Amino acid sequence: MLELAILGLLIESPMHGYELRKQVNVVLGWSRLLSYGSLYLALKKMLKAGWIAEHVSAPEPGAVSRRQRIVYELTPAGTEQFRGLMADVGPSAWEDDNFDVRFAFFSRTDIGARLRILEGRRSRLQERLDRVQQQLERTQHQMDRQIDRYAMELQRHGVESVEREVRWLSDLINAERRDESSRDSAAPPAQTP
Amino acid sequence: MLELAILGLLIESPMHGYELRKQVNVVLGWSRLLSYGSLYLALKKMLKAGWIAEHVSAPEPGAVSRRQRIVYELTPAGTEQFRGLMADVGPSAWEDDNFDVRFAFFSRTDIGARLRILEGRRSRLQERLDRVQQQLERTQHQMDRQIDRYAMELQRHGVESVEREVRWLSDLINAERRDESSRDSAAPPAQTP
DNA sequence: TTCGTCATGTAATGGGTTACATGATTAC
């Protein structure tokens, strides 16, 4: 997870730890800042694994005498590792946390993988929705214990959020498919009325 | 967290572990089923702390010879512990995870606490929004590295989600305030045009 | 009789956090 995030960020350009930490928010959209504990431990582990290499910052031409920082960059093995992780388009790729990271690095995958992941996630959410809906019916028929009004409101809001994400995914899927077919052939399938 | 959830569920009625696990989804709206590992460990810990008591299920009149189950119920100390945890209306109460649990048990708090928590969460989300918006501006002015189109889309969707939650919270806050003022006095403040 | 689900539990592990420690550099 964190590993994939770091690999993905470093593939775009080498960085030192402190900046990496900020990019996690900017690029991955994480709401809380990554802790140093996680970051430097992960970095250390990845160094040992040979996926990244460190070298002390060359004083950049633009900046005036910045403190020396440790810049990390991907090794070929790291690039390979990234590809390997991104190649997994199975269920784990559309899990809540994993999905976001995958999505953020979609530019690095082919359209087939993108579609499989987007569709996988959508059907996963759809299942979730069905389960809740079912359970909501049972509640309304008094087959279960009476549910509290706040708990109910929480449920309702949750369902709406998931429905929203499903629509978002559908839009993305359609966009990808349009891209795909417009690249594929000069004779697009009948689609617009 | 889990502790608070269990206390809150047991305060409504005694339950055995297996059912508790399911109620966590129904009442708290958790997307994934709680694992046995967490559940029974937490239960054990709470037993030792004296917050809950266990007793083997009396064969309920309705059911026909069900297997004996271990039913947990709150002790007075447990009820006290629940009150204590719910009384914390500080920042920790409007953290992502904590908030949901608090909200689900809002019926057990007074309107003052409810408003403080709802407003706290709203302003927390608002800050988050401001930070991202600011950062988005920087990106558009090319002060940062060019951001990937998928990463951008993720960002956009995230912002919209947060904005939605802010609106949801605002509606809830208004509803609570209406409740409050309608209970407070026979002379409601001018509000409707 | 065997399969599904109910029901309880333990051990190993994972993936992160907080708190602590340290020091350079920059802006005021």
Next chain:
DNA sequence: GTAATCATGTAACCCATTACATGACGAA
């Protein structure tokens, strides 16, 4: 000169998960 922020790191801990183990009960 001093406060803020940049920058790197370690140790202790927390909270949960997965995998494993066990077995009763009801329905087919």
